[in-house]
Amino acid sequence: MDFFQTLQTLLLASTPHEKIKGFNAFYTYYCNSNETVRHSHKQPIRFTAPSYASYCHMVPPQQVPRRKNLQSTEGQIALVHAVAHIEYSAIDLALDAAYRFQNLPQRFYDDWLEVADEEIRHFQMLETILHDLGSYYGDLSVHNALFEAQERTAHSLLHRMAVVPRYLEANGLDATPQIIEKLQRLPRHDRLTQIIEALRVIVDEEIDHVRKGDYWFGYACTLEEVSKACYFDIVKLYYPNTFQKPRHINVNGRKASGFTCNELKQLTQRHICD
Ligand SMILES: [Fe+2]
Numbered sequence: 683m684d685f686f687q688t689l690q691t692l693l694l695a696s697t698p699h700e701k702i703k704g705f706n707a708f709y710t711y712y713c714n715s716n717e718t719v720r721h722s723h724k725q726p727i728r729f730t731a732p733s734y735a736s737y738c739h740m741v742p743p744q745q746v747p748r749r750k751n752l753q754s755t756e757g758q759i760a761l762v763h764a765v766a767h768i769e770y771s772a773i774d775l776a777l778d779a780a781y782r783f784q785n786l787p788q789r790f791y792d793d794w795l796e797v798a799d800e801e802i803r804h805f806q807m808l809e810t811i812l813h814d815l816g817s818y819y820g821d822l823s824v825h826n827a828l829f830e831a832q833e834r835t836a837h838s839l840l841h842r843m844a845v846v847p848r849y850l851e852a853n854g855l856d857a858t859p860q861i862i863e864k865l866q867r868l869p870r871h872d873r874l875t876q877i878i879e880a881l882r883v884i885v886d887e888e889i890d891h892v893r894k895g896d897y898w899f900g901y902a903c904t905l906e907e908v909s910k911a912c913y914f915d916i917v918k919l920y921y922p923n924t925f926q927k928p929r930h931i932n933v934n935g936r937k938a939s940g941f942t943c944n945e946l947k948q949l950t951q952r953h954i955c956d
């Protein structure tokens with residue numbers, strides 16, 4: 683099996699069905715064979731559009747449908763669709779890490795394929811809820827912010843690990859519990875319970891994705907002979923004003939995924955742990 687060529691095909695697959703079916707066959711083979719990744723001399727290609735470009739209607743982030751009333755079916759569809767889109771984009775982000783950054787230890791490829799497998803499960807959980815709500819993935823407009831982060835960091839393992847798992851996915855660790863709390867304040871309803879359960883599974887499992895990102899960010903720092911303190915400078919290159927706003931963070935989730943108290947202090951401008 684040509685590992686990198688297969689990943690390229692999976693990254694280009696333009697529908698969820700094609701991507702997930704292809705990944706499942708590939709991942710079963712990968713887990714059951716004892717083959718190690720054979721590195722090729724072929725340069726990874728750059729993607730000019732996200733794989734869902736022909737499947738979903740793309741709009742600027744401000745134009746994505748809002749989830750105003752979470753008690754209404756419409757509001758629930760907007761919420762679940764938005765999270766499903768993050769998970770779907772995260773499948774490509776994980777596959778792209780394994781595809782693009784070559785000549786790394788086997789564990790790197792094991793890690794990101796495991797993440798892709800979990801992102802698929804997250805996506806499918808939400809897709810099931812969307813179907814129950816009478817909707818489907820691709821029903822609403824989406825933005826391509828995660829794809830942009832993927833492409834902008836395609837040149838550097840250090841930047842990719844800082845920006846994608848350690849910044850964007852870590853932000854999810856902060857945001858998802860807040861959404862859960864908001865849903866818990868609403869009158870109880872089976873559908874809301876189903877959404878809350880799915881979000882709980884996601885936030886729990888995302889801790890491990892950020893932890894893997896933390897490990898490989900540290901590895902990239904060693905390769906490039908820089909200190910992990912460069913994290914803030916790298917993130918600011920891509921999101922210049924992001925650390926200026928006050929933020930509510932998930933201290934336990936962030937600590938479990940490798941952030942130090944010193945970093946959390948820098949993030950929040952407050953002393954929140956020792
Ligand atoms: Fe996920």
Ligand SMILES: [Fe+2]
Nearest residue numbers: 772851888891
């Ligand atoms: Fe993730």
